[in-house]
Amino acid sequence: MTARQRGWSNRELMYFNRAASALRKSGVAIEIDGGVTDEGDPWLVFYEFYSGEVLAHFARIGNEYIVYASFLRGTLKSHGFADLVARFIDLCPGRRVVRVESSANLGRGAARNAASLASLLHMR
Secondary structure (H helix, E strand, O other): OOOHHHOOOHHHHHHHHHHHHHHHHOOOOEEEEEEEOOOOOEEEEEEEOOOOOEEEEEEEEOOEEEEEEHHHOEEEEEOOHHHHHHHHHHHOOOOOOEEOOOOOOOOOOOEEEHHHHHHHHHOO
């Protein structure tokens, strides 16, 4: 996804694209798609390319970021984008640490668990 008009900032899109790239390198056929609600709030999903199964759904409503994934049994919310993504990754099942290159404050160059999202393909 490269459309800034979809409501996400370039910085947010960069982080989503880097996370998707890390997943692809770990062997997951992941794609991202997104849009904007009728109210103007952006949303984005990570989905498995072959099955179309949605692995995680992210949204920004007002000044709050939200992520839903079936393994969470609910949602995570935060006013900080990097905080939400870090918390989401920390809760992913089957954690394996993989470095996701990031810039400035997004991820702060810390080791992140992007590859563990592959296990979500089999979570119900």
